[in-house]
Amino acid sequence: MNPPRVQEFLSPLYVKGRVLSADALPTHAPVCASILASAGDYLLMVKGNQPTLHEDVRLFFQEPPADCHDWRSAQSTHVDTFPYHFIY
DSSP, X not given: XXXXXXXXXXXXXXXXXXXXXEOSTTOSHHHHHHHHHTTOEEEEOOOTTSHHHHHHHHHHHSOOOTTOOOOSOTTOOOOOOOOOOOOO
């Protein structure tokens, strides 16, 4: 589902090389795909009314279990960290 007004702005002319941010209304796979297809990036809100997506995002940012294998190569010493916040 692409909200009609959002679709008007998803052309490469407006999106290419930009980071789009929005509330939870356009947080849908087709919107994200359109932004990426236009060479842009996005920062969208996730709310509890999409429980599967909300849980997927929560699990993605959760600290991995202690017995989880390290995905970084043994030669890599640089790790990027990014702060995030869940607001309930």
